[in-house]
Amino acid sequence: MAYSTKTDEKWQKKWEETGLYKFDRNNIDKKLYCLEMFSYPSGANLHVGHWYNYGLTDSWARLKRMQGWNVFHPQGFDAFGLPAENYAIKTGIHPRDSTYSNIRTMEEQLRKMGATFDWDYEVITCDPGYYKWTQWIFLQLFKHGLAYRKKAPVNWCPSCKTVLANEQVVDGACERCKNEVTKKDLTQWFFKITEYARELLDCLPQLDWPEKTKKIQQNWIGRSEGAEIVFEGADGSFSFKVFTTRADTLYGVTYVVLAPENELVDKITTPECRDAVEQYREQAKKQSEIERLSTVREKTGVFTGAYAINPANGDKVPIWIADYVLAGYGTGCVMAVPAHDERDYEFATKFNLPIKRVIKGEEGVDDTLPFVEDGILVDSAEFSGMGSAQARLEIVGKLSKQGKGELKVNYRLRDWLVSRQCYWGAPIPIIHCEECGAVPVPEKDLPVELPYNVEFTPDGESPLAKCEEYINTTCPKCGKPAKRDPDTLDTFVCSSWYFLRYPD
Ligand SMILES: [Zn+2]
Ligand SMILES: [Zn+2]
Known part of the structure; x- marks a missing residue:
C-alpha cells in the first residue's frame, strides 16, 4: 500500500486505542517533561508555522520515548487575549464561542499531524478550572505586597474611548480608527517584578539559553x-x-x-x-x-x-x-x-x-x-x-x-502592568469596598468566573464594569455592598505559569 493519509489514519487509530502516548503516572523513575509553547486559538486554523514549531520537539519526544523514557508531553491553548475580543467586536461572535470553536478545529488538526501529545492533560487557559489558579497566584502576590495599584499613563484613543497597547498604536495613530492617540492616567494593577531584578540577573548565567538571548535579557533588566x-x-x-x-x-x-x-x-x-x-x-x-x-x-x-x-x-x-x-x-x-x-x-x-x-x-x-x-x-x-x-x-x-x-x-526593568480594560481575560479577584478598600476574594470563592453576557464594544470603560450582576457584590470583610474589580489580567499572566499546572 502506497503511503497516504489513510496510512496516518490507520496508525493514529491504533495509537489512540493502545494509549501509546499516554503518560504513565506510576512509572516515574525515568520520567521526562517535554513542553512547548501553547497555540493561541486566535485564528480559525493552524498554519504551517505551528508545525514548524511543534515538529522538532515532537521528533525529540519520540526519540526519547524510543530510548525508554516515560515522556510527559501535554498540549493546550493559550486562549485569552485581544485578538479574540477584536474579532468579536468586528463580527459580533462572542469571544468564548469563537475561541472554543477554533480550539476544536486546532485540536483535530494537531491529532491529524500525528503528534505524540497526551490530550488527557490538555490545558485551556480560559477554562475557569485553569484561571482559578491564575487568580490564586494573583492573591498570593497581593498578600505579599507584590501585586499593587498605582496611577500610570496609558495610550488612549479619544475617539474609540479605549486604552491601546503599544502594538496597537501605529505612527501615533489608533490602529482601529486612525485617529491620533494621546496619554491618559489610569489606576492600574502592577506586579512588582523589580523586586527580583537582582536575582533575575544573578541567576542568568546558570541558564542553558543561547548567549544572545541571555544578553537581551541582561540589557532588558539593565x-x-x-x-x-x-x-x-x-x-x-x-x-x-x-x-x-x-x-x-x-x-x-x-x-x-x-x-x-x-x-x-x-x-x-x-x-x-x-x-x-x-x-x-x-x-x-x-x-x-x-x-x-x-x-x-x-x-x-x-x-x-x-x-x-x-x-x-x-x-x-x-x-x-x-x-x-x-x-x-x-x-x-x-x-x-x-x-x-x-x-x-x-x-x-x-x-x-x-x-x-x-x-x-x-x-x-x-x-x-x-x-x-x-x-x-x-x-x-x-x-x-x-x-x-x-x-x-x-x-x-x-x-x-x-x-x-x-x-x-x-x-532599567520596570514593574509589570497587568490590568487590562478588556473583557476576554481572567477577572481580577479583588473587591473594592468603600469602608475596607481593596479586599481579596477569599480563596474558597475562586474562581471568580467571567460572565458571558457582557457588552464588550469599547467605550472607555472596562466591559465588566457595565455588567450589573457581575460588578455588584458584597464585601467579604464587612458584608456591605461593594464592587468587583472591573479589569481583567493581561493574557501573558496566564501564559507565564502553565508549565506549573500539572502537579495535581
Ligand atoms: Zn481609535
Ligand atoms: Zn468592607
Missing part, C-alpha cells in the same frame, strides 16, 4: 551602577533627585531636564513660560515611549523658567523639560553634561546652552567634544587631576556627607 544626587531649587522651595552613572562629570552640569509628566513641572514653571510648557506637555503625550527614546529623532524641549543649584559647585543651572526623559525611568529627572554626553551635546547645541569640559582624555587620546569616555578630571575643584573611576566614588562620598548624594544601583 543594571547600572551610579549615584543618586540631590539638586535643590534655586529659590529653596523644592528639590529633586537625579540618577547618573557619571558622577565624575558633575562639575560639567550646565542644565537639568525633567520628564514633561514630572509633578514638579506644574509647581516650578514660571508664568512667562507656562504657555510654552503646557503646549509642549500636550505634544509629548502623543509620542510613544519608543519614539521618545529614539536616538535618531531630533531632540525637543522647553525651558520652565526655573533654576536648580548644582550641589558640587553651587552653579545656578536652568531646568528644562524634554520628552526624551521618561517619568517612569529612574527618577524622571536627569542632569545634563553636554561636554560628555552625545544626547546632551546635541540638545545644548540646538538650544544654545553652555558646554563645559570637565574631563580630558589621557595622553594621546582624542578627546574632541562630546568626549564620552572616562578620563582625567579638569575644572572640578579638588577633584581635578583625578581619574574618572576614583572621582565617581569621591565626589559622591563628599556629597553623602552633606546628605546630597549616595551610591546607587539602578535597573
Whole structure:
C-alpha cells in the first residue's frame, strides 16, 4: 500500500486505542517533561508555522520515548487575549464561542499531524478550572505586597474611548480608527517584578539559553551602577533627585531636564513660560515611549523658567523639560553634561546652552567634544587631576556627607502592568469596598468566573464594569455592598505559569 493519509489514519487509530502516548503516572523513575509553547486559538486554523514549531520537539519526544523514557508531553491553548475580543467586536461572535470553536478545529488538526501529545492533560487557559489558579497566584502576590495599584499613563484613543497597547498604536495613530492617540492616567494593577531584578540577573548565567538571548535579557533588566544626587531649587522651595552613572562629570552640569509628566513641572514653571510648557506637555503625550527614546529623532524641549543649584559647585543651572526623559525611568529627572554626553551635546547645541569640559582624555587620546569616555578630571575643584573611576566614588562620598548624594544601583526593568480594560481575560479577584478598600476574594470563592453576557464594544470603560450582576457584590470583610474589580489580567499572566499546572 502506497503511503497516504489513510496510512496516518490507520496508525493514529491504533495509537489512540493502545494509549501509546499516554503518560504513565506510576512509572516515574525515568520520567521526562517535554513542553512547548501553547497555540493561541486566535485564528480559525493552524498554519504551517505551528508545525514548524511543534515538529522538532515532537521528533525529540519520540526519540526519547524510543530510548525508554516515560515522556510527559501535554498540549493546550493559550486562549485569552485581544485578538479574540477584536474579532468579536468586528463580527459580533462572542469571544468564548469563537475561541472554543477554533480550539476544536486546532485540536483535530494537531491529532491529524500525528503528534505524540497526551490530550488527557490538555490545558485551556480560559477554562475557569485553569484561571482559578491564575487568580490564586494573583492573591498570593497581593498578600505579599507584590501585586499593587498605582496611577500610570496609558495610550488612549479619544475617539474609540479605549486604552491601546503599544502594538496597537501605529505612527501615533489608533490602529482601529486612525485617529491620533494621546496619554491618559489610569489606576492600574502592577506586579512588582523589580523586586527580583537582582536575582533575575544573578541567576542568568546558570541558564542553558543561547548567549544572545541571555544578553537581551541582561540589557532588558539593565543594571547600572551610579549615584543618586540631590539638586535643590534655586529659590529653596523644592528639590529633586537625579540618577547618573557619571558622577565624575558633575562639575560639567550646565542644565537639568525633567520628564514633561514630572509633578514638579506644574509647581516650578514660571508664568512667562507656562504657555510654552503646557503646549509642549500636550505634544509629548502623543509620542510613544519608543519614539521618545529614539536616538535618531531630533531632540525637543522647553525651558520652565526655573533654576536648580548644582550641589558640587553651587552653579545656578536652568531646568528644562524634554520628552526624551521618561517619568517612569529612574527618577524622571536627569542632569545634563553636554561636554560628555552625545544626547546632551546635541540638545545644548540646538538650544544654545553652555558646554563645559570637565574631563580630558589621557595622553594621546582624542578627546574632541562630546568626549564620552572616562578620563582625567579638569575644572572640578579638588577633584581635578583625578581619574574618572576614583572621582565617581569621591565626589559622591563628599556629597553623602552633606546628605546630597549616595551610591546607587539602578535597573532599567520596570514593574509589570497587568490590568487590562478588556473583557476576554481572567477577572481580577479583588473587591473594592468603600469602608475596607481593596479586599481579596477569599480563596474558597475562586474562581471568580467571567460572565458571558457582557457588552464588550469599547467605550472607555472596562466591559465588566457595565455588567450589573457581575460588578455588584458584597464585601467579604464587612458584608456591605461593594464592587468587583472591573479589569481583567493581561493574557501573558496566564501564559507565564502553565508549565506549573500539572502537579495535581
Ligand atoms: Zn481609535
Ligand atoms: Zn468592607
